[in-house]
Every structure is written in structure tokens, then in C-alpha cells.
Amino acid sequence: MGTSKVESSGDPVGQLLDLFLYAPIGLIARSADALPEIIALGRTRSSNARVVGQFALGATNAKAREAVADAEAHLSAFFRIVADSASPSKNARPTSAANQKGSTEASPAPKKPSPSKPSPKKPKKSVATVQNAISGYDDMTAAEILPRLGLLSAKQLAVVETYEQSQRARKTILNRIRQLKA
């Protein structure tokens, strides 16, 4: 208690002397005594920091590698779906040797694109396909749609027909499609 506690003088001049004169002198004297100890402490801290840094770097690399593997898995799943949609007979689930390590991460990958295949509700898919046939279909009047029907392929006509039947079922449009299909 008594060793560390400094008896500060009550008057302001004395306090200023404590702060700006005696304290720096004491600090320098103490530093000189404790210099080897401070150097040792600094070495320890810096080596600890180096270890922590290396660990962080290693962890980041691992994360980066995982992210790359994940991205590869996603990409391969995406390409597989594209290939499957081009040739429906294909049903194998390819497991790339390069992704063996990331196979646990890759397992959700097929799930990610696959919801876009079966899970979207039919109307959403129909909206997308009908939009491909006639852009802005939902906002168009029958008068705007009718002249465009003649420009569609049989497949597109079928898409529009299905969509129209499920939505407003305008007889004029359905009649025109039937005419064009005949």
C-alpha cells in the first residue's frame, strides 16, 4: 500500500511537479531497471502474435479452400442440371473426383439448383415460360395479345394456351389459339 502510493501534495504547483517532473523521472528509472524484463515480455508477446497470425492465416486459407470447393460443387451441379435438361435420359448423379473432399459441402449443392426444377409452383413456371413467348403477357389486353399469337411456334402456343386457361380463360384468345393449332 505504502510503496506504490505516492503522497501527492495538496497545492496545485506541487501536483504539476508530480505530474511533469517526478513521474517521468520515476518512469525512466524504473524502465532502466526493468528493461530486460520488458524486452522478454515483448519477445513473448510478438511470438504469440506470430502464432495467432499464422493460425488465422491457416484458418482463412482453409475457409478459402472450402469456399472454392463449394463453388466448384455448385457449378458442377448447375452444369449437370443444364446437361440433364438438354438430355432428359440422363439421371446419374456425377461425383467429381476433384470434389471428393468437398463432397460434404457438395451435397447441398444439388439441392440448391434442384428446387428451381420441381419445387417452383406451376403458375410461376408458367409465368416464366409465357413471358418467354409473349413478353409482358399479364399486363396485355386481349387486343394486344391476339396479333402476337400468330407469330408463336406450336410449343409456345401450347404454353400460352395452358397459362390462359389457368388464368383468365378468355375465350377469344383460346379460340384463336385453337384456330392456329388446327
Added chain:
Amino acid sequence: MSSTVRPADLSECEDLAVLMDEALHELASQRGGAALLHSEDRASSSIKTFENALLDASTMVWSGYWFEALAGYAIASASLDKRPIVSLSDIYTTPEARKVGVGEALLEAAISWAESLDAEAIDAHALPGARDSKNLFERFGLTARLIVVRRDLR
């Protein structure tokens, strides 16, 4: 012109029948519609109605097209008098093809046909709440000559 009318033929019966079914459905939901349908002597099916009409020499059927899509029809029959009365039994356009000239074109065709027969007059009917039909008729000079009243007793 986006609206055109032409005499119907047998190949259109199926498509016309779809429109007639829709027309009858719409008619039945209007005031007086059920009674009107009950009083009319219609064939068992809409296709049959069109087939009969197309094969009848005193009856004409027109198809109304809008942007080349079948969007309406009209059926008119002429009495066998020397100066016949032409009766427009049906005139219908799909909801989306209303106020675009299809109904006018159909009525015009029926009036022209009646004139070509040297007809005395052309009759048509409209239900009490069918404001659009009444307006259409009035634009072409068809005015009310008889009001049919009824009280349901059952």
C-alpha cells in the same frame, strides 16, 4: 380493321358452340334470362343448334372475328312471308371483344341480310338489365315495341 364478320360455316360449329355455351351461361345469370331460355326452342346442344341453323335455308349465322380470333356470333331467321320479318335470336360477343366493333359488325350484317330479303322489319330482344345490348340496338334504330311482363306464380 380489327373486327370482321363473315357467314359461318359448318367447320366453325365447334368453336361457335363454345361461345354459345358461354352466352347461355351469361344469359342465365341475368334477370329474366332463365325464363327466356326456357321459352326458347333450342336444340339439345349448342353444336346441334349451329348445325341446324346452318342447314336451314331461312336462317343465317355469322361469325364475328376480332384480330382474326372468333369473338362473337349472330343468328337470324326469316319468316316465310312475302315480306318477311327477320328475327335476330342470338347476338353475342365475348367480354373482351365488347365495345370494339364486333357486335356492331354482326348487327350490321344481320340488317344487310334482312334488307337483301326485302324484309318488313328486323326484331331482336334484350333482357331488362342488358344495357349494352339495348344501346347497341338503339344505335341501329331498333327500338322497343313490346315489353313482356311476368309474375312468377311458383
